[in-house]
Amino acid sequence: MQVWDPRIEMMPRDELLRLQYRLLKTLVYRLYSFSEFYRRRMKDVGVHPDDIRVLEDVQKLPFMYKHDLRDNYPDTIFTASREELVRYHVSSGTTGKPTVVGYTPNDLKNWTESIARSLTACGLGRGDVIQVSYGYGLFTGGLGLHYGAERIGATVLPTSVGNTERQIELMQDLHVTAIACTPSYLLHIGEVAEKMGISIRDDTDLQRGILGAEPWSDEMRKRIQDWLGIRAYDIYGTSEISGPMFTECAEQNGIHIWGDIALTEIIDPDTGESLAPGEKGELTMTVLQKEALPMIRYRIGDITTVDDDVCACGRSHPRIMRIMGRVDDMLIIRGINVFPSQIEHALLEIPEVGRHFQIIVDRKGVLDAMLVRVEVAAEAFSDKISDLMSIRKLVEHRLKTVLNIGVDVELVEPGTLPRFEGKSKKVIDRREL
Amino acid sequence: MEDAYIIKQISVFSENRPGRLAAIAGALKDGDVNIFAFSIAEADGFGVVRALVDAPEKAHRILTDQGFRVSYTEVIGVKMRDEPGGLYEIATVLGDAGINIEYAYAYSGRDAAVLILRVDHVRDAIKEILSRGGDLLEASAFT
Numbered sequence: 242m243q244v245w246d247p248r249i250e251m252m253p254r255d256e257l258l259r260l261q262y263r264l265l266k267t268l269v270y271r272l273y274s275f276s277e278f279y280r281r282r283m284k285d286v287g288v289h290p291d292d293i294r295v296l297e298d299v300q301k302l303p304f305m306y307k308h309d310l311r312d313n314y315p316d317t318i319f320t321a322s323r324e325e326l327v328r329y330h331v332s333s334g335t336t337g338k339p340t341v342v343g344y345t346p347n348d349l350k351n352w353t354e355s356i357a358r359s360l361t362a363c364g365l366g367r368g369d370v371i372q373v374s375y376g377y378g379l380f381t382g383g384l385g386l387h388y389g390a391e392r393i394g395a396t397v398l399p400t401s402v403g404n405t406e407r408q409i410e411l412m413q414d415l416h417v418t419a420i421a422c423t424p425s426y427l428l429h430i431g432e433v434a435e436k437m438g439i440s441i442r443d444d445t446d447l448q449r450g451i452l453g454a455e456p457w458s459d460e461m462r463k464r465i466q467d468w469l470g471i472r473a474y475d476i477y478g479t480s481e482i483s484g485p486m487f488t489e490c491a492e493q494n495g496i497h498i499w500g501d502i503a504l505t506e507i508i509d510p511d512t513g514e515s516l517a518p519g520e521k522g523e524l525t526m527t528v529l530q531k532e533a534l535p536m537i538r539y540r541i542g543d544i545t546t547v548d549d550d551v552c553a554c555g556r557s558h559p560r561i562m563r564i565m566g567r568v569d570d571m572l573i574i575r576g577i578n579v580f581p582s583q584i585e586h587a588l589l590e591i592p593e594v595g596r597h598f599q600i601i602v603d604r605k606g607v608l609d610a611m612l613v614r615v616e617v618a619a620e621a622f623s624d625k626i627s628d629l630m631s632i633r634k635l636v637e638h639r640l641k642t643v644l645n646i647g648v649d650v651e652l653v654e655p656g657t658l659p660r661f662e663g664k665s666k667k668v669i670d671r672r673e674l
Numbered sequence: 675m676e677d678a679y680i681i682k683q684i685s686v687f688s689e690n691r692p693g694r695l696a697a698i699a700g701a702l703k704d705g706d707v708n709i710f711a712f713s714i715a716e717a718d719g720f721g722v723v724r725a726l727v728d729a730p731e732k733a734h735r736i737l738t739d740q741g742f743r744v745s746y747t748e749v750i751g752v753k754m755r756d757e758p759g760g761l762y763e764i765a766t767v768l769g770d771a772g773i774n775i776e777y778a779y780a781y782s783g784r785d786a787a788v789l790i791l792r793v794d795h796v797r798d799a800i801k802e803i804l805s806r807g808g809d810l811l812e813a814s815a816f817t
Binding site for chain 2: 436616617619622623624625626629630651652653654655656657
């Protein structure tokens with residue numbers, strides 16, 4: 242097993258915790274001394290850097306939110322001067338104003354090192370050809386993976402998104418061994434390849450997928466692995482902490498969050514209280530070494546659990562489990578919390594329907610109604626109406642069991658559900674509240 | 675022997691909204707596929723279009739390429755006497771033999787009215803109809 246930086250990655254847990262404490266303490270002093278924004282924030286909650294005496298004292302610090310970046314657009318909370326910055330990235334701003342993040346040379350170095358460790362943990366290295374099909378440009382995905390992959394000596398094929406047929410031709414011609422993209426785009430590539438008469442499994446050298454930037458599931462992983470004959474690894478990150486930074490290791494049992502890069506907490510989204518390992522809550526990160534934009538207790542909004550045990554691979558850093566949903570994606574239907582990911586999990590266990598779905602929420606009179614649109618799988622398509630009706634009933638029944646609310650299901654023609662090459666948009670909420 | 679009478683029908687999944695039949699028929703027209711007979715079965719929100727065509731494999735390929743869900747179904751075509759009691763005769767033969775008709779549709783063939791049947795036991799149905807003097811259309815009549 243290859244390890245990129247054994248001194249850090251295999252560091253005994255108590256040493257790692259001491260390192261995190263030292264980094265946190267240094268960060269808090271620096272921010273309190275030099276940043277008006279952070280000093281005011283800390284004063285507002287009555288905390289002084291001297292109050293940080295053990296690692297757990299991080300809980301005394303105030304939270305940061307996405308709106309802190311929006312409210313300070315474009316760069317008034319940066320803690321590095323413009324002369325020190327070497328790059329900007331800008332988030333798409335689908336839910337409001339865009340947000341800008343900045344990087345010093347050290348910030349880029351740490352980001353790249355983090356990805357280098359992660360890609361090595363996925364089994365990649367010199368001799369691999371990595372096709373980066375994340376968007377290049379303002380989005381962090383393309384360039385982030387690009388420099389990490391070059392750092393470990395792999396050969397990068399920077400295809401970015403789009404022109405899928407060309408991507409597949411290049412994958413074959415240049416003997417690509419790994420692809421970094423969204424899981425939905427990889428499924429799209431698989432479908433387009435089949436239409437071209439190419440089997441990803443048999444006619445390419447692809448062995449690994451580094452997949453993320455949108456929610457997916459273990460069932461989807463199984464489908465991708467079985468269908469395409471590759472190992473699929475989950476990658477995690479968000480522009481506010483640098484970009485995609487962390488992946489699973491070969492164990493495929495949680496994403497290693499490098500402790501010297503980020504301090505991970507899981508909190509109760511309602512009360513803000515810290516939760517114990519294994520408890521489900523909102524992922525919150527403190528970026529320990531960032532110079533231009535250090536986020537303190539940043540409420541990322543993803544729901545997951547953390548596993549603190551040393552991984553079977555020997556790496557001592559904590560792992561976060563699959564993202565179960567977003568605090569703000571959560572739909573409340575007739576008073577019941579529904580995550581689109583629950584629907585995805587349920588559908589993936591029903592071979593009679595396809596991988597894609599769309600949720601439409603509406604209000605009929607005073608009651609919420611949820612409609613889930615699915616495609617009938619090719620193998621399950623029967624000429625008999627009664628067979629199709631029972632597929633629909635089966636899906637309705639499974640969804641009701643999983644969600645605890647009644648759901649209508651609509652069977653639609655294949656290819657009519659949206660297949661986005663970026664982040665999937667699977668919910669249409671038509672309720673006027 | 676019975677195989678000669680098994681006709682390959684194509685069945686196409688379709689959403690129940692304007693323009694879907696036109697999309698299917700248009701694809702077949704562009705592929706120069708002739709439709710002899712067809713029927714639409716409808717349910718809540720979707721339907722199945724069933725068609726007898728002169729080139730089932732070609733029709734299947736064309737529609738699948740256009741993104742439709744398509745399958746083959748084995749059906750039989752029974753020539754009916756075009757007079758009172760014609761349908762009764764056929765239905766009685768199958769009923770007596772315990773063969774269930776799953777669906778049926780009719781079309782006026784060149785020399786007789788033809789009833790297209792999907793039954794639960796297609797070979798038994800062919801044997802029964804032939805042994806009781808019925809007249810079945812051969813699959814080759816469509817090509």
